[in-house]
Amino acid sequence: MQVPLIEIRDLCHSYQNQEVLHHINLEVYHGDFISIIGPNGGGKTTLLKLIIGLLKPTRGEILIKGQPFDKERATIGYVPQYINHNLNFPATALDVVLMGCHRPARRFKLGHCKKDREAAQLSLEKIGIENCAEKKIRDLSGGQRQRVLIARALVSEPELLVLDEPTASIDTKGQTDFYNLLQELNKDITILMVSHDLLMISSYAKSIACLNKGLSYHPTFTSFNDVLNAFYSCSVKNSCLSTTLSQEHLQIHQKGSL
Numbered sequence: 390m391q392v393p394l395i396e397i398r399d400l401c402h403s404y405q406n407q408e409v410l411h412h413i414n415l416e417v418y419h420g421d422f423i424s425i426i427g428p429n430g431g432g433k434t435t436l437l438k439l440i441i442g443l444l445k446p447t448r449g450e451i452l453i454k455g456q457p458f459d460k461e462r463a464t465i466g467y468v469p470q471y472i473n474h475n476l477n478f479p480a481t482a483l484d485v486v487l488m489g490c491h492r493p494a495r496r497f498k499l500g501h502c503k504k505d506r507e508a509a510q511l512s513l514e515k516i517g518i519e520n521c522a523e524k525k526i527r528d529l530s531g532g533q534r535q536r537v538l539i540a541r542a543l544v545s546e547p548e549l550l551v552l553d554e555p556t557a558s559i560d561t562k563g564q565t566d567f568y569n570l571l572q573e574l575n576k577d578i579t580i581l582m583v584s585h586d587l588l589m590i591s592s593y594a595k596s597i598a599c600l601n602k603g604l605s606y607h608p609t610f611t612s613f614n615d616v617l618n619a620f621y622s623c624s625v626k627n628s629c630l631s632t633t634l635s636q637e638h639l640q641i642h643q644k645g646s647l
């Protein structure tokens with residue numbers, strides 16, 4: 390039987406006695422492309438932070454390949470939610486990608502070795518923006534900057550890529566390119582992604598986890614209608630629907646034209 394890459398067992402999490410995640414169970418297998426959706430404040434970022442080890446659960450556990458978190462480490466690449474980068478910081482795209490190189494032996498040494506530089510260059514090539522390597526981050530478009538963050542996450546050759554609303558700052562065309570890129574990466578890497586874009590999710594993700602303090606998992610769907618039906622039968626449907634679907638999408642769905 391295949392051991393899950395990540396297994397979340399009966400996980401609860403509270404901030405200052407305020408519970409934000411309630412008895413969460415989820416198994417993530419190699420090759421999965423799971424999209425987590427839910428309302429603002431539903432606990433999505435908190436769940437990702439628990440998975441990458443930035444937070445410790447108040448209750449329950451997270452197993453990595455069947456082992457407790459502190460015994461086993463899956464390499465995880467993390468692309469955080471869009472934040473207003475300090476664009477005055479004089480870093481190039483290559484500098485940013487190099488920040489993702491983890492070599493414990495070099496932890497206290499300044500600068501990066503040739504191997505790191507080659508890995509960073511390769512990571513930029515994989516994402517298709519090697520021509521931006523020497524450009525300052527401030528001179529890149531929103532989509533290119535987002536790709537740089539993915540290249541940074543990929544440079545440590547992760548088994549799991551965790552992304553928190555990665556397309557929030559990208560236009561529609563850029564988003565399609567971005568999701569195509571994720572689909573290509575998913576041939577080798579497991580993906581767990583928070584997104585609010587149901588249409589894109591229905592085209593690219595393989596399964597959906599609906600999170601609003603509690604989690605409802607929908608392992609398969611074949612169309613946008615299936616995605617909607619999953620939400621109609623989901624215990625957190627109301628809040629999910631109100632944040633992820635525009636009125637226009639709902640009208641289209643009700644007319645049955647999708």
Ligand SMILES: Nc1ncnc2c1ncn2[C@@H]1O[C@H](COP(=O)(O)OP(=O)(O)OP(=O)(O)O)[C@@H](O)[C@H]1O
Nearest residue numbers: 404405409427428429430431432433434435436470
């Ligand atoms: N460090 C913290 N201390 C106290 N409360 C926090 C902290 N971080 C998050 N919270 C609270 O936990 C709840 C869940 O927050 P979280 O950021 O995980 O939600 P989210 O689903 O990612 O939201 P969004 O879609 O708006 O990004 C919110 O009510 C938030 O205010």
